[in-house]
Amino acid sequence: MDVILFRFGNFPVTVLEAGLALGLFVVVAISVLLIVVLRQSRSRADAEIRASEHTHELEERISELLRTQSEMTGRMQTMAEVFGSRQSDMMRAVNERLDGMGQKLGQTMTDTTKHTNDGLRQLHERLAVIDRAQRTITDLSGQVVELQTILANKQTRGAFGQGRMEAIIQDALPATAFSFQQTLSTGVRPDCVVHLPNGAPPLVIDAKFPLEGYNLIRNAERPEEAKQAQAQFRRDVGKHVQDIRERYLIPGETQDTAFLFVPSESVFAEIHENFEDIIQKAHRARVVFVSPSLLLLSIQVVQSLLKDARMREQAHLIQAEVGKLMDDVNRLDERVRKLQTHFGQTSKDIDQILISTDKITKRGRNIEELDLGSLEELPSSERGNNQPTLLNPALKSVPAGE
Missing domain, CATH: 1.20.58 (Methane Monooxygenase Hydroxylase; Chain G, domain 1)
Structure with missing residues (x-):
């Protein structure tokens, strides 16, 4: 309505x-x-x-x-x-x-x-990850600044290169295969000396690579500054290479080749890419530039040589032990042969025993088959005889001596 x-x-x-x-x-x-x-x-x-x-x-x-x-x-x-x-x-x-x-x-x-809450939770988790990554980046930035401060000082830079080189060598070689700051006959003390097997002279490694010129090249803003920095870098590296040759390459005491450790892969790549003349000069001076990766590879080669030398030293001991083992085997063979002879004699004795037991068994069966009878049935002429009469002629067939 x-x-x-x-x-x-x-x-x-x-x-x-x-x-x-x-x-x-x-x-x-x-x-x-x-x-x-x-x-x-x-x-x-x-x-x-x-x-x-x-x-x-x-x-x-x-x-x-x-x-x-x-x-x-x-x-x-x-x-x-x-x-x-x-x-x-x-x-x-x-x-x-x-x-x-x-x-x-x-x-x-x-x-x-629910989806919004899940999205917010995932967002919070990602923000937390980003926050941790940001803190990590901040820490790395501080470490990079600290590393730059270390590399800016010559003494601290040398300690940094020495520390990296020592860490690589200590991780790859046994303690008896190297020495740090060992004094040579001339009174100099290289950063590291690697002892080679078979009485070969040790290998010298230097870790004080000059980086002042490289830092100037990296910080140069004008072409003139870069050119001056490159010239200084060539002079510094050339002088350091010459010092290594004169101080550490001692005939008969050290190897005729020394390693110059470059603590940075980027610096090593920069030298090989833009400073070919420095590389050639170092080769003529019997000095080889090695980066951390190349040093590790070289140390692994030395490790293989040491292992091969130890195996050669142990080969004589192994041969002696094998000779002793062969003597033991020969003695064992002789004793087994003697035991085989004893077993043969024992087998022969067992065969003789079986023959005797067989004869005894036969005599027992013959005795069981005897028919003795009563004394009344014997003739009167034989009653006075004390010896029994053998009624079974089969007993006469067995020789008494057997």
């Missing part, structure tokens, strides 16, 4: 109001029609009969109209009830859909919240 059919301006018109308005309209129309009829009846006196007839017709029509109005009112009520039931059904369906949408929306919001 409260279903809105249409709006008239800002006023909503429901089904009930529309039905009432329609009934009112019908009543007004009937009233107007009655007024018109009455006026016509007044103006036309001669049509009273027809007016009465028309009135009767009008009454019938009015009754029909009223009946029609009642039918329309019933239909309108039925329509209102139908609209009301449909409205309730529609409201129930709408409520069910709203409930379903609410549940779906709540589940979606729950899933979205």
Whole structure:
């Protein structure tokens, strides 16, 4: 009944109001029609009969109209009830859909919240990783600054190169295969001396590579400064190579080749790429530039040589032990042969014993087969004889000596 059919301006018109308005309209129309009829009846006196007839017709029509109005009112009520039931059904369906949408929306919001929380947790974890990486980078930056400070000082730089070289050698060689700061016959003390096998002279390694010129080359901003820095780097390296040759290459006491340890792979690559003349000068002076990786490779070669020398030294001991083992095997073979002889004699004795036991067994069976009889059955001439008479001649067939 409260279903809105249409709006008239800002006023909503429901089904009930529309039905009432329609009934009112019908009543007004009937009233107007009655007024018109009455006026016509007044103006036309001669049509009273027809007016009465028309009135009767009008009454019938009015009754029909009223009946029609009642039918329309019933239909309108039925329509209102139908609209009301449909409205309730529609409201129930709408409520069910709203409930379903609410549940779906709540589940979606729950899933979205879960995904958001997971994303935030992963984001926090990644931020923590980034934070740790940033702290690591900060620490590395501090270490790089500290390393630059170390390399800027000549004494600390020498200690840094010495430390790297010592770490490589100590990790690869036994303690008896090298010596640090060993004094040579000339009174000089190289950074490291590697003892070679088979009485060969030791190998000298120097770790005081000059890096002042290289730092100037790296920090040069103009071509003139770079050129001056390169010239200084050549002079410093050339003088250091000459010093190694004069101080550490002692005939008969050290090898005729020495190693100059470069503590940085980048510096080593820069020298071989842009300073070929320095490399050639060092080769002529019997001085070899080695980076940390090349030093490790060279030390591994020395380690292989030491291992081969130890194996050669142990080969004599192995041969002696093998000789002793062969003597033991020969003695064992002799004793086994003697034991085999004893076993053969024992087997022969066992065969003789088996023959004797066989004879004894045969004699026992012959004794079991004897038929001794009674003394009354013997002849009178034989009763006085103390020796028994053997009635079984089979006993005479066995030799007494056997």
